[in-house]
Amino acid sequence: MSDADMTELDDIPIKRPVRWHIAVFLAPAFIVYSAIMVLPLIETLRLSFYNLVDGVPTFVGLSNYRVLFGDLRWSHDFWNALRNNLIFFAIHMCVQNPIGIALAALLSTPKLRFVAFYRTAIFLPTLLSFVIVGFIWKLILSPIWGVAPWLMSLVGMKSLFAPWLGQSGPALVAVSLISNWQYIGIPMMLIYAALLSIPEEVIEAAECDGITGWSQFWKIKLPLILPAIGIISILTFVGNFNAFDLVYTIQGALAGPDMSTDILGTFLYRTFFGFQLQLGDRSMGATIATVMFLIILAGVSFYLFAIQRRMRRYQF
Amino acid sequence: MSNRARMSPVRTGFVHLALAAYTLIALFPVFLTVINSFKDRNAIFRSPLQVPLPSTFSLIGYKTVLGQADFLNYFQNSFVVTIASIVLVLLFGAMAAFALSEYRFRGNALMGLYMAIGIMIPIRLGTVAILQGMVETGLVNTLTALILVYTAQGIPLAIFILSEFMRGVSDDLKNAGRIDGLSEYAIFFRLVLPLVRPAMATVAVFTMIPIWNDLWFPLILAPSEATKTVTLGSQIFIGQFVTNWNAVLAALSLAILPILVLYVIFARQLIPASRQER
Numbered sequence: 017m018s019d020a021d022m023t024e025l026d027d028i029p030i031k032r033p034v035r036w037h038i039a040v041f042l043a044p045a046f047i048v049y050s051a052i053m054v055l056p057l058i059e060t061l062r063l064s065f066y067n068l069v070d071g072v073p074t075f076v077g078l079s080n081y082r083v084l085f086g087d088l089r090w091s092h093d094f095w096n097a098l099r100n101n102l103i104f105f106a107i108h109m110c111v112q113n114p115i116g117i118a119l120a121a122l123l124s125t126p127k128l129r130f131v132a133f134y135r136t137a138i139f140l141p142t143l144l145s146f147v148i149v150g151f152i153w154k155l156i157l158s159p160i161w162g163v164a165p166w167l168m169s170l171v172g173m174k175s176l177f178a179p180w181l182g183q184s185g186p187a188l189v190a191v192s193l194i195s196n197w198q199y200i201g202i203p204m205m206l207i208y209a210a211l212l213s214i215p216e217e218v219i220e221a222a223e224c225d226g227i228t229g230w231s232q233f234w235k236i237k238l239p240l241i242l243p244a245i246g247i248i249s250i251l252t253f254v255g256n257f258n259a260f261d262l263v264y265t266i267q268g269a270l271a272g273p274d275m276s277t278d279i280l281g282t283f284l285y286r287t288f289f290g291f292q293l294q295l296g297d298r299s300m301g302a303t304i305a306t307v308m309f310l311i312i313l314a315g316v317s318f319y320l321f322a323i324q325r326r327m328r329r330y331q332f
Numbered sequence: 333m334s335n336r337a338r339m340s341p342v343r344t345g346f347v348h349l350a351l352a353a354y355t356l357i358a359l360f361p362v363f364l365t366v367i368n369s370f371k372d373r374n375a376i377f378r379s380p381l382q383v384p385l386p387s388t389f390s391l392i393g394y395k396t397v398l399g400q401a402d403f404l405n406y407f408q409n410s411f412v413v414t415i416a417s418i419v420l421v422l423l424f425g426a427m428a429a430f431a432l433s434e435y436r437f438r439g440n441a442l443m444g445l446y447m448a449i450g451i452m453i454p455i456r457l458g459t460v461a462i463l464q465g466m467v468e469t470g471l472v473n474t475l476t477a478l479i480l481v482y483t484a485q486g487i488p489l490a491i492f493i494l495s496e497f498m499r500g501v502s503d504d505l506k507n508a509g510r511i512d513g514l515s516e517y518a519i520f521f522r523l524v525l526p527l528v529r530p531a532m533a534t535v536a537v538f539t540m541i542p543i544w545n546d547l548w549f550p551l552i553l554a555p556s557e558a559t560k561t562v563t564l565g566s567q568i569f570i571g572q573f574v575t576n577w578n579a580v581l582a583a584l585s586l587a588i589l590p591i592l593v594l595y596v597i598f599a600r601q602l603i604p605a606s607r608q609e610r
Contacts (some may be wrong), residue, residue: 037516041431042443045424045487052449052484056458057467063460070597119354125347137355140362143591145545146586147567152361163364197357224465230342251450258454261547265567281456288460289552302460320525 023168061309064301068170080303094304096275097283100188104279107192107257108199113248115196116203117241124211125203135208142201150265153194157181177238181266184276191277199255203248210244211237243327250319257312280308342573362588369393369581376577393582396573402557403583406565407590413475413561414543417482421539422532424483430520433495434506444495450488455481456548466553473556481549486539493538497531498524537595544591562587 067076084090119138123131141149156163157180165177180186214237222228222236260281263271269291271278286294288301367383368376375388382388397403432444455462462481463472471477500526509519525532550564561567566583573579 035435035437038431038435038437040517041520045428045491046443048420048424048448048480048484049487052462052480053455053458054446057453057455059461059464060458067496107389115354119351122347122351125344128344128347130348134351134355138358141358141593142542143595144362144588145563145566145591146547147563147570148365148587149361151570151580151584152365156361158366159379161377197361197482200358240478254452254454258456260456261545284459285548298460298464304404305457305460309453312453312457331338 025150060302060305063299064306067299075158080299084300086302093283097278100277101257101279103188104192104259105188107255108196108252108256109249111193112200113203113252116200117207117245119204120207138204139201141198144198146261146265147306149198150262154181154266157190164198182273184273187267187273188277191263191266194266205325206244206248207241209218210241244322246319246327250316253313253315257308284308360477365581366585369585373578393578396576396579397583397586403565406560406562409475409559410544413478413482413607414540416479417486417543418536418539420483421486421490422535423427425487426494426525426532427520429491429494429498430524432491433498447488447491452494455485459552462596463552473554473559475554475559477553479550479554482543489538490535494528494531497528501527542595
């Protein structure tokens with residue numbers, strides 16, 4: 017066979033039937049996801065550059081952003097919501113996640129009994145809707161019903177009780193703590209699963225070296241579950257920066273008292289959908305949604321590129 | 333396991349004490365709601381912490397709630413939306429996960445990445461345009477709108493979890509099926525799907541909770557009387573009956589029940605059998 021024949025043979029494409037089934041398998045998910053999620057998201061980003069001029073949607077460049085950051089009324093509300101959201105997030109990171117990790121560590125104690133019961137009970141609040149959680153806590157913290165003052169009187173702190181949800185300072189902390197109470201099950205479950213996946217041999221080797229109890233947790237287990245802690249941190253971040261429901265059910269769309277519990281989600285809702293006398297503003301709603309998108313994107317990118325890359329993963 | 337250092341009973345005691353204390357915090361508010369929903373009005377106010385006694389027992393709250401025909405309708409809407417969305421998420425998610433994990437084709441990695449974006453970016457941010465689209469297609473105030481949104485919301489995580497599991501299904505099995513002349517569709521539906529059932533249960537739980545409890549989309553896309561979900565319905569019910577505590581507490585207790593039942597059904601699959609239970 018000459019060289020020419022060889023090249024000719026190679027040039028003939030291998031006849032392969034089009035694998036239609038791949039397209040059929042992918043199509044439904046791709047279509048629904050693109051049409052309901054991705055395209056509206058892009059459309060929302062686009063809308064933030066448009067506004068009604070004489071009733072006609074017109075491209076206005078960055079002027080919506082100038083209003084949001086420049087107009088005193090808008091920028092005051094925006095920075096207030098962002099600051100509250102940061103406090104909301106900080107409280108989740110400092111209270112919910114450490115307690116969740118501690119509970120998971122306690123649950124993974126070897127040969128502990130009633131584990132399934134504890135796990136289900138602690139996870140229960142996570143299953144409840146915000147409406148239930150919000151209302152139950154409003155009742156408990158209500159001075160009229162008197163459950164919280166009575167409980168505090170048991171430990172001799174009745175004088176410290178105040179109607180926290182109605183005071184502009186403590187309201188945000190109270191709402192954050194209620195949210196912590198509700199969601200503590202998620203870090204607990206994820207960390208618990210991570211702790212269980214640590215192989216027996218590693219723990220046994222540590223025990224042979226005399227590392228047990230607390231020091232075993234700090235020196236052996238904690239480094240091994242760091243990736244899981246990274247995941248719960250970013251989940252908390254994303255969840256907190258589009259939170260809305262709990263504030264809405266406890267404090268209403270106005271996020272009272274005096275907007276002290278206003279976070280980006282409630283701010284977006286009020287702006288976009290309107291409330292009471294204020295009319296909904298689609299363009300400004302899209303602008304706020306875009307800013308929230310950028311905040312979340314920044315957080316997720318920071319996690320993916322700065323934290324997750326550097327995290328050491330151990331292969332067993 | 334036998335050579336494990338034994339925990340001293342004192343330490344075990346402290347572990348139980350700490351866990352029990354937190355369990356109490358987690359359960360107390362729920363317990364408080366449920367016991368008070370069975371009491372008459374005076375007893376709710378006079379002694380909120382007392383369990384219902386024969387003298388204070390009353391079902392008046394439940395009668396008020398169930399007397400409102402709407403409430404049963406809300407439950408029905410929630411069930412329709414949640415179950416339809418879970419079915420679609422599982423079906424579409426599993427099909428896409430199979431395509432991505434089984435076949436090598438151009439753009440595979442890109443497609444996987446595209447689908448993964450939705451895990452991190454919340455669908456709520458697109459609400460402005462979603463509402464606009466639903467208005468244009470006439471889907472506002474229909475359950476279809478909610479089902480579509482929740483399906484889109486659930487698909488990314490479903491694909492992520494299910495494709496991990498599908499990579500673990502033995503190639504020999506699938507190839508044996510191919511030699512026997514099964515089509516790719518039959519391989520997916522008859523061989524692979526039954527094998528990833530535990531993963532499907534996990535996806536079902538993670539998809540179900542946010543859908544059942546969501547307030548945002550029902551409030552914006554389907555607030556009409558006929559399409560209210562139980563979450564939105566009870567939010568409005570609380571607003572109207574704010575002074576009728578019997579009714580509110582009964583409504584809340586009823587709203588806890590279905591999600592609890594669904595959770596108990598799936599719970600065994602959520603976490604692999606732990607060391608203790610093995």
